[in-house]
Amino acid sequence: MEQISFSLNNKTVMVEANPNDILLWVLRTKLGLTGTKYGCGIGFCGSCTILVDGEAMRSCGMAVSEVAGRQVTTIEGLAIGDKLHPVQESFVMHDAQQCGYCTPGMIMNAVGLLNNNPNPSREEIIEGMNDNLCRCGSYRRITNAVESAAKQMNGGSNK
Amino acid sequence: MKENQIHQLYFDNVDQPVRSINRRNFIKKLGGGLIIVFSLSSFAFKSRSEDDHDKRSDEELDLNAYLRIKEDGTVDCYTGKIEMGQGVITSLAQVLAEELEIPMNTINMVMGDTELCPYDAGTWGSLTTRFFDPLLRAAAAEAKAELLKLASVKLQCAESELMNKDGFVVSKTDTKRKVSYAELTRGQKIVKTISAPPKLKKAEDFKTIGQPIISTDAIKKVTGQAVYTSDIQLPGMLYAYLKRPPAHGAGLKSLDVSRAQSIPGVTIINEDGLIAALHNDPLMAEEAMVKMKAEWEIPEAKMNTASIFEHILKTADSSRTTEEKGDVATGLQEAENIVEANYLDGYKAHASIETHAATAQFEGDKLVMWASTQTPFGTREAVADALNIPLEKVHIKQIFIGGGFGGKIYNQQAIECAKLARLTGKPVQVAWSRQEEFMYDWFRPAAVVKVKAGVQNNGRLSAWNFDIYCAGPRGTQDFYNIPNVKTQIVNGKNVHPFATGAWRAPGNNTTTFARESHIDVVAERVGMDPLEFRLLNIEDPKIRKTLQLAKETFGYTTAKTGTNRGCGIAIGADAGTIVVLLAEVEIDPETGVVKPLRMVCAQDMGQVVNPHGAIVQTEGGLTMGLGYALYEDIEFTGGAVETQNFDTYDIAKFAITPPIECVFVDDMNAPPQGGGEPAIITVGGAIANAVYHACGARVNQMPITPQRILEALA
Numbered sequence: 004m005e006q007i008s009f010s011l012n013n014k015t016v017m018v019e020a021n022p023n024d025i026l027l028w029v030l031r032t033k034l035g036l037t038g039t040k041y042g043c044g045i046g047f048c049g050s051c052t053i054l055v056d057g058e059a060m061r062s063c064g065m066a067v068s069e070v071a072g073r074q075v076t077t078i079e080g081l082a083i084g085d086k087l088h089p090v091q092e093s094f095v096m097h098d099a100q101q102c103g104y105c106t107p108g109m110i111m112n113a114v115g116l117l118n119n120n121p122n123p124s125r126e127e128i129i130e131g132m133n134d135n136l137c138r139c140g141s142y143r144r145i146t147n148a149v150e151s152a153a154k155q156m157n158g159g160s161n162k
Numbered sequence: 163m164k165e166n167q168i169h170q171l172y173f174d175n176v177d178q179p180v181r182s183i184n185r186r187n188f189i190k191k192l193g194g195g196l197i198i199v200f201s202l203s204s205f206a207f208k209s210r211s212e213d214d215h216d217k218r219s220d221e222e223l224d225l226n227a228y229l230r231i232k233e234d235g236t237v238d239c240y241t242g243k244i245e246m247g248q249g250v251i252t253s254l255a256q257v258l259a260e261e262l263e264i265p266m267n268t269i270n271m272v273m274g275d276t277e278l279c280p281y282d283a284g285t286w287g288s289l290t291t292r293f294f295d296p297l298l299r300a301a302a303a304e305a306k307a308e309l310l311k312l313a314s315v316k317l318q319c320a321e322s323e324l325m326n327k328d329g330f331v332v333s334k335t336d337t338k339r340k341v342s343y344a345e346l347t348r349g350q351k352i353v354k355t356i357s358a359p360p361k362l363k364k365a366e367d368f369k370t371i372g373q374p375i376i377s378t379d380a381i382k383k384v385t386g387q388a389v390y391t392s393d394i395q396l397p398g399m400l401y402a403y404l405k406r407p408p409a410h411g412a413g414l415k416s417l418d419v420s421r422a423q424s425i426p427g428v429t430i431i432n433e434d435g436l437i438a439a440l441h442n443d444p445l446m447a448e449e450a451m452v453k454m455k456a457e458w459e460i461p462e463a464k465m466n467t468a469s470i471f472e473h474i475l476k477t478a479d480s481s482r483t484t485e486e487k488g489d490v491a492t493g494l495q496e497a498e499n500i501v502e503a504n505y506l507d508g509y510k511a512h513a514s515i516e517t518h519a520a521t522a523q524f525e526g527d528k529l530v531m532w533a534s535t536q537t538p539f540g541t542r543e544a545v546a547d548a549l550n551i552p553l554e555k556v557h558i559k560q561i562f563i564g565g566g567f568g569g570k571i572y573n574q575q576a577i578e579c580a581k582l583a584r585l586t587g588k589p590v591q592v593a594w595s596r597q598e599e600f601m602y603d604w605f606r607p608a609a610v611v612k613v614k615a616g617v618q619n620n621g622r623l624s625a626w627n628f629d630i631y632c633a634g635p636r637g638t639q640d641f642y643n644i645p646n647v648k649t650q651i652v653n654g655k656n657v658h659p660f661a662t663g664a665w666r667a668p669g670n671n672t673t674t675f676a677r678e679s680h681i682d683v684v685a686e687r688v689g690m691d692p693l694e695f696r697l698l699n700i701e702d703p704k705i706r707k708t709l710q711l712a713k714e715t716f717g718y719t720t721a722k723t724g725t726n727r728g729c730g731i732a733i734g735a736d737a738g739t740i741v742v743l744l745a746e747v748e749i750d751p752e753t754g755v756v757k758p759l760r761m762v763c764a765q766d767m768g769q770v771v772n773p774h775g776a777i778v779q780t781e782g783g784l785t786m787g788l789g790y791a792l793y794e795d796i797e798f799t800g801g802a803v804e805t806q807n808f809d810t811y812d813i814a815k816f817a818i819t820p821p822i823e824c825v826f827v828d829d830m831n832a833p834p835q836g837g838g839e840p841a842i843i844t845v846g847g848a849i850a851n852a853v854y855h856a857c858g859a860r861v862n863q864m865p866i867t868p869q870r871i872l873e874a875l876a
Contacts, residue, residue, distance in 0.1 A: 021445075028444050032401075037393035038386020040564075042515045043596045047808035050515055078386035091384040098376045098774065101782055102247025103383030104516040104564025110384060133816045136808060138515050138565050139247045140785025142819040144778070 009070045011036075012080025022068035027051045029067045030077060038078035038107045042136070049135030052108040052115070053077050059115025078107035081114065090114050093152035094145070101139035109135050113149045122157060125150060195347045196231040196308060198301040199355045228280065229258065229301055231309075235329055235344025236268045239298070242282025242539060243290045244274035245379065246563035246570070247782075248838040249775040250290045252378045256772055257295050260370040261302035261363060263326040264343070266378065274538040275560040284537035284571055286664060288737035288836025291771060295834050303360040312346045365769070365830035372830055374774030379562075388562045391519040391534045396589035399521070400429060401444035402582050403451035405437035406598060407458050410660045410801030415457040422450040430454075431585050438582055440590065463800025465659060470608045471506050474631050478654035484635040485628075485649040493625025493646025497616025501684045505613070505676035506863040507633070507846075509796035510606040510665055511805075513813055516564020517599040520579035523589035529556045533576040536566045541573045548577040549584060556580075567786075568664030569603045597806045605796060606665030607658060609633035611676035616646070617684050621698050628677070632657060634669035637736045637843060642681070642699045659801045666783070667736050667839035671790060671846055675864060678732035678847030682854065692721055692731055692851065704766050705733065705740050708827050712742040712764035715825050721855040726751055727759070728855025732847030737836025739767040740827075743784070743844035746820075747852040749859075751875070754868030756792055756853060758820040763841055765824070768832035780824040780841040787845025789813040793865050 008017045011034065018033050030036045030053070042050030044063050051063040054076040081088040087095070090113050100106040109132070116123065116131040123131065128149045137145065229239045239258055245251040255269040272278050274285075306326050313331035314321045317339060324331050331346065333339035365372075382388040407414070414437075419430045422439055428450045429440040439450035465473040494500060522531040529549070535541045538558040546556045563570060579592040594602065609632040616625035625646040628638060632653060640647045665671070685695035693713060700706055712718075716729070723729050729746045746759040761784050770776050793812035797804040805811050824841075846864050854860050859874035 024445055031393075032395070032444060035395065036386075037389070037395075040390075040516070041392070041593070042517075043808050045596075045807055045809060048515060078384075082385055087381075087384065094384045095376065095380040098380060098778055100247075100377070100380065100383045101249070101778065102514070102516070102563065102565040103379070103388050104390060104514075106383050107386045129816045136515060136813060136815065138513055138567070138786065138813060140782035140814060140819070141778075142785060142814070142816045143781060143822060146816065 007067055007071050009072060010074040012076055018067065020067050023066045025063060026053075026065040026067045026070060027062040030062060036077050036079050040104055040107060042105065042108070047134070047136070048105070048108075049112055050105050050108040052111040052135065054111055054115055054118075057115070057118045059112045076111070078111060081110065088114065089155050090117070090149065090152040093148040093155065097144045097148035097151070099141055099144040099148040101141055105135065105137045109137065109145055113145070113152070116149070117153055117156065121153065123153060128153075194233050194349065194351045196305055196350065197228060197353045198230075198305045199228045199353065229298075229305065231305060231343055231347050233344060233348045235342055235347070236270060237262065237264060238270045238272055240272045240279045241294060242274060242279045243294065244285045244536060244538065244563055246285065246536065246566040248290070248779060249377055249772070252375055253291060253772045253775050254294055254298060255378060256370050256373070256375055257298050258302050260368060261299040262306055264329045266370070266375070268329060273560055274558070276538050276542045276556070276558040278560070281539050284540055285566070286536060286568060286571060288739075288839045291834045292738060292836060295771065299362050300356050300360055303362050304354055304356045307360060308352065308354055309343055309346055312350075313341050316341050316346065368830065371769070371771050372773065372828075375772050376774065390516055390562050390564050391521055391532045392516075392591060392593040394521040394532050394591070396521065396523050398442070399523070399589035399591055400440035400442055400586060401447045402438045402440045402579070402590050402592045403444075403447045404578060404592070404598070405439070405451055405454050405456055406601060408802060409458075409460045410601075410803075412458040412460045412801065415459050418455040421455070422453040425450045425453070429586055431582060433581075433585060436578065436581055438578075440582065440586060460802070461800065463659075463802070466799045467508065467795070467797050470508070471610050474608060474610050474657055477657045478631045478652045480654060481650050481652040483648065483650050485639055485647055487640070487644070488646035490625050490627050490646045490648040494614065494616045494627065497624045498619045499617045499684075499687050500614065501617065501680065501687050502614045503680060503683065503862055505611040505679060507609045507672040507675065508864065509608045509662070509798070510790050510794050511600055511796060511811060512565070512567040512569030512603055512665060513599075513808075513811060514565030514567060514569060517594040517596060518570065518573065518575040518603060519591070519593040520573070520576040521589070521591040522576075522579045522583040524583055524587070527551075527555060529580055529583065530559065531556065531576065531580065532559050532561045533573055533579075534561070534563050534570055535573045535576065536563070536568075536570040537573070540571070541576050544573065545576055545580045549580055567666040568668060571664055572604065574602055596808070600796075600806045600811070601803050602661075604661035604663035606668075606671070607632045607662035609669070609672045611673060613676060613680045615680060615684050617688055619688060621685075621688050621690050621695055623684065623699050630669075630673055632662075633672040636668055636673075637670035637734055638673050638677075639735070641702055641705055641733075641735060643701050644699075659798065660803065666786070667843045670734065670736050670839075670843040671787070672864075674732060674734040674843040675846030675850060678734070678844070679850045679860075679862065682730070682851045683860065693718060696731065696733060704827070708740045708742045708764045708766045709733065711825055711827055712744050712762055715764060715823060716744040716762040718744060721851070723855075726856055728852045728857070730848040730851030730853070730855060732844035732851065734840070734843040734847075736840040736843050739765055739835040739837065739840040741765050741840045741844050743841070743848040745845070745848035745852045747849065747856055749853060749857040749871065751857055754859075754871035754875075756849070756866065756868070756871070758788060758818060758849070760820050761822045761848075763822065763824050763844070764827065765840065766827040766829070767835040767837055767840070769830050769834040770826050770828050771834055773826065773828070776826065776837050777824045779837045781822045783839065783842035784822055784845055785814050785819050787842040788818060788849070791846045791849040791864060791866060792818070793867070795865050
């Protein structure tokens with residue numbers, strides 16, 4: 004066991020863990036942030052997606068030591084108080100979720116995508132989101148939600 | 163998410179749990195207000211699947227749901243149904259808001275909690291809207307009438323002079339003269355039972371029903387606050403990992419737990435076939451499970467992915483006739499053309515992104531449990547039976563469910579979790595890994611459908627012999643006006659090497675694929691356009707109207723839509739709803755890869771309560787359907803399931819989902835029909851037909867893979 008420190012949702016945390024412990028489980032059990040979900044454990048479904056230094060990563064395949072000293076953002080850290088992140092707001096407006104289980108991973112992946120490419124084409128959104136799975140079949144709504152969130156973040160209206 | 167926060171999030175203003183058995187007692191324990199109780203026995207509604215609706219228990223007939231207008235004017239609606247993404251948490255509230263004349267945001271839906279909610283057999287069969295809407299509306303109408311009565315006394319005004327509006331009873335002549343529902347119910351405790359159907363609002367007066375309303379649970383889901391079973395963490399809770407055999411039917415030869423036991427803090431259980439490692443750190447529990455050394459005796463495999471269809475035909479030995487019209491032998495004899503083919507469908511997984519999970523703890527001698535279940539009451543019973551404790555000693559609590567699709571009707575994980583909680587004396591969580599999910603979630607059965615059809619040169623279908631192996635009768639009733647029909651359902655006890663069961667519109671995906679593929683083949687035999695052929699043979703005005711709507715919306719002229727492009731049609735009936743799908747695809751003739759270009763789906767689901775929700779469900783079903791039509795298949799050898807994760811089980815993804823247009827033959831005066839399942843049944847047939855019209859490959863087996871397309875072209 005080691006003390007591993009990193010920034011989690013803009014607060015510094017210190018966690019006692021084995022350096023190889025999988026980040027997903029450290030977040031869920033030791034840090035109590037259960038918004039990040041387990042779906043497949045092999046990085047194929049994207050339910051566990053979080054941001055590390057602003058980039059979308061799969062937490063089910065990462066050791067906690069990999070984020071030491073870095074900035075980790077989970078779904079719980081996206082809204083500022085009651086003010087939803089534009090991507091979250093857009094998901095609500097487009098009703099881009101059904102059972103909601105894959106939703107945190109979808110949103111984090113979309114935020115990571117927009118961090119890298121603030122002005123993506125529809126094709127780029129589809130390509131960037133393609134490895135996140137939704138069994139309820141909300142893909143088209145999610146694509147629309149990400150598209151309009153991008154517009155809104157660039158100063159347009161989020162319709 | 164800690165236990166004390168859960169109450170705050172999901173049980174706002176809900177009374178403390180009350181005893182589950184003797185349901186009339188729990189009315190006594192509720193707080194004040196106006197309580198309306200309604201039961202199935204008052205009305206002839208079915209709540210179970212169509213096959214076993216006669217087996218209703220007394221509990222089910224006693225009391226089925228109720229609503230309570232509380233002293234603060236908010237309304238709790240209690241139902242045993244659950245929310246798993248199908249949107250009924252929204253649409254049921256919508257119906258209640260309409261009939262009771264209250265704002266949507268004053269309604270608190272309490273769902274699937276076995277002690278707060280009345281009995282329900284399960285959330286399946288697209289029954290929630292069909293079954294609950296009429297009951298809820300009746301209860302709301304009864305409540306409204308009672309509130310008018312109370313207001314008449316309070317306002318000293320005749321009931322006929324008053325109306326219900328936005329949570330108030332208001333004078334029709336002087337709108338300033340009004341009293342709120344809250345004020346009327348304060349200090350009261352009135353319990354009313356509905357016995358006769360009360361007067362309901364007419365469709366032309368609807369304000370909320372028929373309005374597109376966005377899911378009321380969306381904020382919780384986009385912020386990570388929505389709590390699923392595996393998100394619950396109880397003080398002192400142990401995470402359990404079970405040692406699983408490599409194949410169904412395997413027997414344990416030896417077990418060595420010594421290396422696992424050396425992990426500090428681990429608890430090892432080996433009782434009655436339940437082998438588990440438990441730890442307060444899930445990673446340690448998993449490590450301990452891996453370190454257990456088990457040797458297994460695997461029975462010889464009798465079938466595999468390739469031989470299963472032959473195996474089905476050989477071993478399915480029990481048949482029954484579900485439809486017989488005219489005389490099919492004579493019909494075939496007199497037919498000018500006979501077209502015969504077999505259609506095959508492999509095993510499919512539900513593959514909900516949330517795996518099966520359960521969290522449980524004993525509070526004294528009572529087991530309190532959360533489970534990702536479509537059947538909270540059935541799970542309560544299964545757990546009570548497994549532990550041999552009375553029903554009232556098990557409480558299944560309300561929870562969000564991360565997808566069900568029929569896979570969470572049976573809940574082995576709940577039994578495992580309950581047993582481990584008892585054996586360890588501690589709170590326990592069992593959350594299946596994806597590998598366990600592929601192994602123990604039941605599959606949609608592999609099936610064979612044999613069709614022999616007779617058709618006259620003028621395009622009239624004259625005979626239809628339908629032999630359905632392992633897919634069941636749902637949706638198979640003839641709607642093509644064929645004079646001579648015989649449908650036989652064939653099953654067998656030992657056909658499948660693992661558990662099979664319901665999968666979103668059970669059987670109907672397979673049989674609709676077979677029928678609609680075959681209709682196209684028959685149409686071609688007599689040189690007719692597949693859509694015109696269907697119009698010629700279908701008389702039912704509702705189906706014709708739905709077909710016409712789909713045709714116009716698509717702008718259909720011909721099945722061949724361009725180079726390597728084709729449009730396929732499929733019609734189906736499920737859960738009272740008629741579905742017509744037109745799907746256009748493009749094929750790469752070199753690789754056989756199918757690219758869906760567009761889908762247009764027309765449905766007659768009677769009254770559409772929430773047009774927005776209906777579109778979301780339809781889009782979802784069609785998207786999910788692309789997976790089973792094009793990609794999904796389970797590889798196995800005997801009881802060993804080789805497909806274990808999403809690296810080898812492809813489901814529909816963003817890139818293959820085409821634009822989807824959903825249209826409805828909206829009849830606001832008709833009763834509402836099913837919405838969650840019907841659309842998906844048409845995807846296989848429409849895609850198979852589209853592939854054929856695009857490139858000439860007739861593929862009779864799902865999934866319609868590039869390899870099968872290239873083989874059909876060769």
